Amino acid sequence: MSTIRKYIHTNRQVLKYLLMKTSTNRPLSPHLQVYKPQLTSILSIFHRGTGVVLAIGSILVAYWLSAIATGPEAFASANAILGSFLGKLILFGWTWALFYHLCNGIRHLMWDSGYGFDIPTTYLSGKVVLGAATVLTILLWLVA
Template sequence: MSKANRPLSPHLQVYRLPMTAKMSISFRAMGVGLAIGFVFLASWLIGAGAGRDAFNGYHAFFTSWFGLLLLFGWTAAFYYHACNGIRHLIWDTGRGLTNEGAAKGNPIVLGAAVVLTIITWIIGLA
């Protein structure tokens, strides 16, 4: 077989990742985001223990629009990661391991994460 007649591998521009693969990748990315968020949480707690001036600086940052956006993203990442973790626990029992089962779980995980994030922010802002 000459080089000109060899088949080409599908590339990401041609091949579309299934939703389950996208959610698997985002599950790992959210884990990284959570780790970064916990660094912010730890620095906030250290600031709270360091005195009023340090705490006021953190408070000013986290109540700004950018700080609230970060907190919202961290909350969404937390619930998405938690809901996907529950799905993984269900998979550990042997349920839903088929392609169809994984596809049915995708909207449940996404919907639960969105609903829990919104409920948390409604309660938090009330």
């Protein structure tokens, strides 16, 4: 038998075995609601969520920049929308997401260099990220 035929034959056997194993009645793994949320898992979800928020919020920034380029009437309209209470609330949340994602990215760089993997340091760095993102957001909004 040629090498290719042996490869195909072996893969068919593996596929049959895997299909047989998946069709057996095995217990399902526990659902996420069974587990107690931990700071590390919540921060991981926040990191992914803030990435999505930043991507969507960038559309607002692009809208504002295009309004600047379009002219004074478009700029006044964009400022009226983004200057409203709801607009400011959205921009505040976007700013927090930006700083959280930045600070948590620095935390990940620390992990990439091999530091901070023990449990106390992981929890401490997570709390520092939350605090730093909040402080930086408030400082920016006070200064701007």
